[in-house]
Amino acid sequence: MSSVPMAHGLLLAGVLFGLGLVGVVARRNIVFMLLSIEVMLNAAGLAFVVAGSRWGQADGQAMFLLILAMAAAEVSVGLALLIQLHRRFKTVDVDAASNLQG
Amino acid sequence: MSATFYLLAAVAVIATVLVITHTNAVHALLYLIVSLLAVALIFFTLGAPFVAALELIIYAGAIMVLFIFVMMLLNLGQAATQQERRWLDPRLWVGPAILTIVLLAELAVTLSNTNRLAGGSVVGPKQVGILMFGPYLLGVELASILLLAGLVGAYHLARRDTRRERGEKPA
Numbered sequence: 263m264s265s266v267p268m269a270h271g272l273l274l275a276g277v278l279f280g281l282g283l284v285g286v287v288a289r290r291n292i293v294f295m296l297l298s299i300e301v302m303l304n305a306a307g308l309a310f311v312v313a314g315s316r317w318g319q320a321d322g323q324a325m326f327l328l329i330l331a332m333a334a335a336e337v338s339v340g341l342a343l344l345i346q347l348h349r350r351f352k353t354v355d356v357d358a359a360s361n362l363q364g
Numbered sequence: 365m366s367a368t369f370y371l372l373a374a375v376a377v378i379a380t381v382l383v384i385t386h387t388n389a390v391h392a393l394l395y396l397i398v399s400l401l402a403v404a405l406i407f408f409t410l411g412a413p414f415v416a417a418l419e420l421i422i423y424a425g426a427i428m429v430l431f432i433f434v435m436m437l438l439n440l441g442q443a444a445t446q447q448e449r450r451w452l453d454p455r456l457w458v459g460p461a462i463l464t465i466v467l468l469a470e471l472a473v474t475l476s477n478t479n480r481l482a483g484g485s486v487v488g489p490k491q492v493g494i495l496m497f498g499p500y501l502l503g504v505e506l507a508s509i510l511l512l513a514g515l516v517g518a519y520h521l522a523r524r525d526t527r528r529e530r531g532e533k534p535a
Contacts (some may be wrong), residue, residue, distance in 0.1 A: 266369045271410070274373045278380055278403075285384035287525065293389045293435070297396055301380055308403055315410040320491040323415045324500050327492070330422055331507040335514030337427050341434045342521035348438050349524075 269314035278305035292347060292356045296340045303333045368409055368470055375463050376402035382459065393431055394460040400424040401467050409474060414489035 278301060285298025307326040314322015344354065351358040377401035386392040400423045407416035496504055 266366045266410075271406075272371070274376065274406075277377055278399075281380045281384055289384065291389070293431075294384065297392055297431070298384055300396065300423075300427065301399070304403060304419075306406055308406070311407055311410060311412050311415055315412055315485065315487065316440060318487065319487045320487045320495045321480065321486060323412050323492045324495045324503075326415050327418065327496065328500075328507050329534070330418060331511055334422065334427060335510050337430060338514045338518040339521065341430060342518040342527075344434060345437065345522045354438070359454065 268312060268316040271316075272309055274349065275305045275309035275312060277300075280307065290355050290357055292340075292344050292354050295356065296337065299340070300333065300337065303329055303336070369406065371408070371466070371470060372402050372406045375399075375466055376406070379460075379463055388430075388456075389435055391456060391459075393428060393435070394457065395463075397424050397428055398460050398463045398467070401464065405467060405470060405474070411486040413486065414492050449453060511525075 282298045282300075282302030282305060285294050285301065289295055289298065291326070307329045310322040310325040310329070314320065314325075347356070347359060348354055376399050379395045381400060383392045383399060383463040386395065395505075400419060404416045404424070407419060470503040
């Protein structure tokens with residue numbers, strides 16, 4: 263890693279993760295919730311790469327690849343749920359699917 | 365090279381804030397792509413070029429195209445030509461374009477003095493590959509099973525329920 267301290271890289275990852283978390287909690291549109299989840303996964307991968315680069319090891323990048331595979335699987339299932347939600351309720355508002363709320 | 369990092373970090377944070385505050389899904393998607401580009405450049409400046417390339421190809425390429433594809437799928441009922449005209453509105457692309465120009469300038473600066481940037485700790489694809497197919501082999505196999513499960517799950521969830529559409533009781 264060049265002259266950037268690791269704490270700043272991790273701070274950036276934390277800020278991005280927090281923004282994604284705010285997006286998931288604040289938005290009720292399922293498209294934006296999925297986008298926010300992508301932001302959070304990306305921030306977690308950034309933390310791994312920053313730490314791996316701090317020690318000059320490839321482990322961080324290997325973990326990022328696994329996170330990438332997980333994000334791809336997650337987004338495919340999430341988008342299938344989005345299509346199903348839109349088909350059943352004619353909306354992209356997740357609060358429409360509240361049958362389990364009781 | 366720390367100024368590069370902080371500028372990239374600022375671009376990433378601004379783009380992400382705009383992602384979660386925008387009301388138009390396509391606008392938010394454009395800003396998310398900018399955010400991913402910024403993070404990819406951060407990976408590059410951190411000495412991880414392989415992961416930077418994968419971030420561009422898989423995240424900004426494949427996954428975002430999947431998002432756009434689904435959004436197009438859901439918008440089929442509306443008047444298409446009016447929508448096309450709306451998408452050509454400069455307000456849609458000026459913000460992402462400015463942020464992307466900042467990234468392009470940074471890329472040019474970064475590439476013009478690569479040897480100064482890396483600090484001698486570039487971890488290339490070869491080391492990552494040795495690690496992935498050595499100690500992390502089990503993780504790679506599990507990731508392939510996870511992707512298969514995602515494939516099956518997406519197919520099952522997005523399938524049309526013909527019984528329900530014919531008005532019969534679902535089994």
